[in-house]
Amino acid sequence: MNIALIGYGKMGKEIEKIALERGHTISSKIDMNSQDTFDGEGFKKADVAIEFTIPDAAYGNFINCFERNMPVVSGTTGWLDKIEEIKDYCENKGQTFFYASNFSVGVNVFFEINKKLAQLMNGVDGYDVTMDETHHIHKLDSPSGTAITIAEGIIENLDSKNEWVEGVDAKDGQLHIEAYRRDEVPGIHTVKYDSDVDEIIIHHSAKSRKGFALGAVLAAEYAAKNKGYLGMSDLLKF
Numbered sequence: 001m002n003i004a005l006i007g008y009g010k011m012g013k014e015i016e017k018i019a020l021e022r023g024h025t026i027s028s029k030i031d032m033n034s035q036d037t038f039d040g041e042g043f044k045k046a047d048v049a050i051e052f053t054i055p056d057a058a059y060g061n062f063i064n065c066f067e068r069n070m071p072v073v074s075g076t077t078g079w080l081d082k083i084e085e086i087k088d089y090c091e092n093k094g095q096t097f098f099y100a101s102n103f104s105v106g107v108n109v110f111f112e113i114n115k116k117l118a119q120l121m122n123g124v125d126g127y128d129v130t131m132d133e134t135h136h137i138h139k140l141d142s143p144s145g146t147a148i149t150i151a152e153g154i155i156e157n158l159d160s161k162n163e164w165v166e167g168v169d170a171k172d173g174q175l176h177i178e179a180y181r182r183d184e185v186p187g188i189h190t191v192k193y194d195s196d197v198d199e200i201i202i203h204h205s206a207k208s209r210k211g212f213a214l215g216a217v218l219a220a221e222y223a224a225k226n227k228g229y230l231g232m233s234d235l236l237k238f
């Protein structure tokens with residue numbers, strides 16, 4: 001399969017390694033000031049584009065792909081205010097878009113455990129739930145896209161929470177998220193249910209970016225063969 005990489009930073013480079021290991025070809029690499037462009041031969045040859053850039057650039061990149069009928073896999077976080085427009089491109093204009101706030105298979109198992117735990121805790125009195133996430137100091141958005149997905153999983157399943165807040169004291173109905181930025185941490189997420197007598201903690205810690213890159217390449221293989229608005233629950237058949 002020919003893959004176009006949009007964004008050749010830390011993730012783009014990690015994805016390239018895994019894609020080559022899995023027998024794919026990188027036909028185009030588009031980054032700031034790169035020679036490759038959306039109208040270049042390499043991009044035209046691609047079966048799918050993988051986009052890991054910055055929040056401000058992501059939406060424009062998706063539209064550039066859609067205008068050329070190119071399926072897109074994106075892991076860029078911090079642009080979700082535009083999600084309905086992207087879904088519209090998939091549902092009404094025949095485009096394919098695969099998004100995951102986190103491409104790690106382990107994190108996606110964690111998402112499911114988190115939802116199940118919230119369902120169980122919904123019937124139990126005396127616990128309050130809080131979250132924290134830690135990432136490297138270069139991360140532009142806060143809280144992480146992964147933390148937002150975890151928070152949504154809790155809010156959908158726990159009647160006592162109806163919105164999340166970051167870094168400020170939570171009022172009634174609010175789920176508190178604390179975001180820390182430290183060194184080169186690839187990503188740590190913790191959900192804690194605390195009571196007077198005990199605490200229940202679920203925790204995921206990524207050891208490197210490799211798990212995200214593998215998930216993104218698996219998603220690209222899936223997006224090249226399937227149409228519409230896709231996500232990890234389609235790929236992993238949860």
Ligand SMILES: NC(=O)c1ccc[n+]([C@@H]2O[C@H](COP(=O)([O-])OP(=O)(O)OC[C@H]3O[C@@H](n4cnc5c(N)ncnc54)[C@H](O)[C@@H]3O)[C@@H](O)[C@H]2O)c1
Nearest residue numbers: 007008009010011031032053057075076077101102103212
């Ligand atoms: N979903 C996931 O699993 C996952 C995992 C890790 C990182 N991320 C997200 O992926 C994004 C990229 O992370 P990273 O660690 O590779 O960052 P990075 O800063 O190392 O790389 C970003 C790259 O995008 C390039 N870029 C900026 N504007 C561009 C544009 N208009 N067109 C093309 N390229 C452009 C930059 O020059 C840079 O090379 C971030 O939003 C991060 O939060 C998601």
